Amino acid sequence: MKEKLSIVKIGGNVIEDQEALNAFLKHFSKLEGHKVLVHGGGKRATHIASRLGVESKMIDGRRITDADTLEVITMVYGGLVNKNIVAKLQALHVDAIGLTGADINSILSVKRPVKAIDYGFVGDVKKVNYKSINKLIKANFTPVFCAITHDKNGQLFNTNADTIASELAIGLSKLYTVELYYCFEKNGVLMSVDDDNSVIDYMDSGTYQVLKHDGVFHDGMLPKLENCYHAIEQGVSRVFIGNPTVISNKEQKFTTLFL
Numbered sequence: 001m002k003e004k005l006s007i008v009k010i011g012g013n014v015i016e017d018q019e020a021l022n023a024f025l026k027h028f029s030k031l032e033g034h035k036v037l038v039h040g041g042g043k044r045a046t047h048i049a050s051r052l053g054v055e056s057k058m059i060d061g062r063r064i065t066d067a068d069t070l071e072v073i074t075m076v077y078g079g080l081v082n083k084n085i086v087a088k089l090q091a092l093h094v095d096a097i098g099l100t101g102a103d104i105n106s107i108l109s110v111k112r113p114v115k116a117i118d119y120g121f122v123g124d125v126k127k128v129n130y131k132s133i134n135k136l137i138k139a140n141f142t143p144v145f146c147a148i149t150h151d152k153n154g155q156l157f158n159t160n161a162d163t164i165a166s167e168l169a170i171g172l173s174k175l176y177t178v179e180l181y182y183c184f185e186k187n188g189v190l191m192s193v194d195d196d197n198s199v200i201d202y203m204d205s206g207t208y209q210v211l212k213h214d215g216v217f218h219d220g221m222l223p224k225l226e227n228c229y230h231a232i233e234q235g236v237s238r239v240f241i242g243n244p245t246v247i248s249n250k251e252q253k254f255t256t257l258f259l
């Protein structure tokens with residue numbers, strides 16, 4: 001039987017709220033067994049880009065990444081956000097190691113093909129080197145991934161953090177029974193985005209298609225759910241969406257997704 005591995009993605013709104021981030025990291029530190037953290041930081045990148053005079057442009061939840069934006073996101077995701085999270089985890093006695101997809105050649109990507117839109121330096125994941133990542137896991141390190149990948153020719157790419165989490169989950173599910181958690185500031189996938197009590201407890205792919213057609217999901221929730229169902233279809237055992245306590249408290253409301 002495969003061992004269990006928890007992969008947890010934490011979104012940009014929680015990262016912006018120091019109290020919420022600290023509370024989440026405390027929950028994460030107590031999570032038993034092997035674990036991997038993936039973090040976003042889109043909000044921080046937009047904020048710092050604007051202070052540097054770099055304009056941010058998002059289309060369908062993805063950032064148009066020109067050369068200046070790539071510099072900003074490399075500093076913000078790979079440096080500021082990643083290293084602060086790693087330091088906070090070390091303070092909580094988690095032996096965390098921060099990584100981009102270039103480190104140990106962990107996540108390879110190719111430039112997102114230009115169709116109607118040229119996203120610039122945005123990468124679509126081509127390969128996850130789960131065997132290399134597993135060396136860190138087996139040595140009892142906790143990998144902490146940011147939203148950066150590379151092409152093995154020296155080019156870094158910006159890749160949506162929800163996609164990084166689902167691709168890592170797919171790759172590592174060859175070795176582990178993976179539980180994938182998407183943590184954000186709401187209680188789960190909501191029937192009505194303004195009502196935190198309207199959590200959809202269970203959602204199969206048929207219901208997902210109907211609700212999507214009815215316009216229940218907007219903005220970042222659209223790519224998030226696409227990534228979730230992609231992971232489930234590719235063999236990830238369990239996928240949950242909820243607030244930062246979902247990883248340790250199954251008493252409260254959250255959304256469980258299945259085929």
Ligand SMILES: Nc1ncnc2c1ncn2[C@@H]1O[C@H](COP(=O)(O)OP(=O)(O)O)[C@@H](O)[C@H]1O
Nearest residue numbers: 011012013040184189190193216217218220221
């Ligand atoms: N039906 C829905 N249920 C919950 N959130 C939704 C829904 N539709 C749209 N959203 C929006 O999606 C956002 C989450 O996506 P995103 O901002 O990409 O998350 P993250 O912080 O994880 O990166 C929420 O903040 C919310 O405003």
Ligand SMILES: CC(=O)N[C@@H](CCC(=O)OP(=O)(O)O)C(=O)O
Nearest residue numbers: 012040041042062063147160161
């Ligand atoms: C290509 C692309 O859009 N990348 C994202 C990566 C960060 C991210 O996903 O952050 P959140 O999880 O906080 O939204 C971006 O630059 O915004």
